[in-house]
Amino acid sequence: MSDRKLHLALGVRDLDASIADYSQRLGCEPVLVIAGAYALWRTKTLNVSVRVTDEAPGLRHLGWEDAAAEANSAETDVNGIVWEHFSAAGQAEEIRALWPQCDYSGPDGKHRRIKSFVLRQGHLSKGQEKALHDFGPRYCLPYQPALLDLDATFGRSAPRVLEIGFGMGQATAEIAAGRPDSDFIGVEVHTPGVGSLLKLAGESGIGNLRIIQHDAVEVLQHMLAENSLAGVHIYFPDPWHKKRHHKRRLIQSPFVQLLVSRLQPGGYLHLATDWEDYAVQMLDVLSANAELVNSADGYAPRPDYRPLTKFENRGIKLGHGVWDLVFRKRQA
Numbered sequence: 287m288s289d290r291k292l293h294l295a296l297g298v299r300d301l302d303a304s305i306a307d308y309s310q311r312l313g314c315e316p317v318l319v320i321a322g323a324y325a326l327w328r329t330k331t332l333n334v335s336v337r338v339t340d341e342a343p344g345l346r347h348l349g350w351e352d353a354a355a356e357a358n359s360a361e362t363d364v365n366g367i368v369w370e371h372f373s374a375a376g377q378a379e380e381i382r383a384l385w386p387q388c389d390y391s392g393p394d395g396k397h398r399r400i401k402s403f404v405l406r407q408g409h410l411s412k413g414q415e416k417a418l419h420d421f422g423p424r425y426c427l428p429y430q431p432a433l434l435d436l437d438a439t440f441g442r443s444a445p446r447v448l449e450i451g452f453g454m455g456q457a458t459a460e461i462a463a464g465r466p467d468s469d470f471i472g473v474e475v476h477t478p479g480v481g482s483l484l485k486l487a488g489e490s491g492i493g494n495l496r497i498i499q500h501d502a503v504e505v506l507q508h509m510l511a512e513n514s515l516a517g518v519h520i521y522f523p524d525p526w527h528k529k530r531h532h533k534r535r536l537i538q539s540p541f542v543q544l545l546v547s548r549l550q551p552g553g554y555l556h557l558a559t560d561w562e563d564y565a566v567q568m569l570d571v572l573s574a575n576a577e578l579v580n581s582a583d584g585y586a587p588r589p590d591y592r593p594l595t596k597f598e599n600r601g602i603k604l605g606h607g608v609w610d611l612v613f614r615k616r617q618a
């Protein structure tokens with residue numbers, strides 16, 4: 287019983303006024319504020335949230351924050367009032383799902399987002415090392431938790447396409463060279479991959495490409511403005527094929543919502559995978575997003591700009607499938 291806090295969820299019209307008022311009533315500052323949307327306080331006995339609503343202000347629901355809760359759940363009491371039941375970790379997960387731009391990791395910072403990659407040292411070839419040295423300064427942008435000025439970065443105004451997890455970058459270099467009227471931002475965490483793409487881009491003098499070596503989730507959250515991208519490419523993301531690792535898969539609803547927020551109306555999201563059950567998950571998650579429209583009836587034909595990779599060619603010869611998905615963000 288001592289590990290429980292009573293949860294009060296209120297709907298409010300004026301977030302700033304509510305924060306001032308409830309901070310005074312509760313005797314503490316909120317542990318989390320999402321500008322224009324939400325605030326959360328935790329005291330010894332209470333877990334209180336306010337969420338901006340167009341409806342009449344008042345109680346949204348009650349509940350318990352309970353360290354022993356294994357999953358988020360809700361039930362309705364005899365008076366029709368909803369009681370939620372969640373742990374601090376479960377609440378952090380729900381907050382990140384609702385506001386993917388926020389990185390809330392729970393009251394003690396322990397309930398971090400599960401990453402879609404594991405950083406391995408990896409072997410860096412001499413060529414990649416040289417490319418990092420020779421071409422890094424020209425192509426690589428440092429990660430920074432501040433919006434990137436894309437026009438200044440590329441020295442022009444053009445459609446911008448983000449590629450997440452470019453691997454060794456062969457497709458990225460080929461696509462950037464084949465579409466000179468667009469600018470490409472490649473994001474990858476793996477150093478040999480960055481070296482490999484730098485070698486390809488530097489040696490052929492590709493001008494419409496920049497590289498950020500960092501977790502794409504944080505790049506999206508902090509460096510790319512809403513409605514700023516003409517397209518997003520994610521090719522063969524790690525399938526994390528063991529069921530217990532599925533939570534690491536990149537293509538899940540909160541992440542797709544973050545992607546959609548960065549796409550311009552009419553912008554496209556192009557995914558490809560050679561894992562059938564991941565393809566099914568992708569189709570489910572994208573189809574469930576109300577702001578996206580499928581360009582095809584189910585899976586899409588491979589667009590001409592996406593080159594066949596060596597490994598894909600081999601797979602196709604062996605009769606393995608590859609599934610492309612191309613969805614567009616609805617016009618406002």
Ligand SMILES: C[S@@+](CC[C@H](N)C(=O)[O-])C[C@H]1O[C@@H](n2cnc3c(N)ncnc32)[C@H](O)[C@@H]1O
Nearest residue numbers: 402403451452453474475476501502521522524
């Ligand atoms: C299976 S590989 C595919 C590489 C490439 N797209 C291809 O088709 O060959 C997935 C890549 O995504 C990268 N990756 C995974 N999660 C990422 C993230 N959150 N941010 C940046 N890169 C990520 C991994 O490092 C890995 O290189």
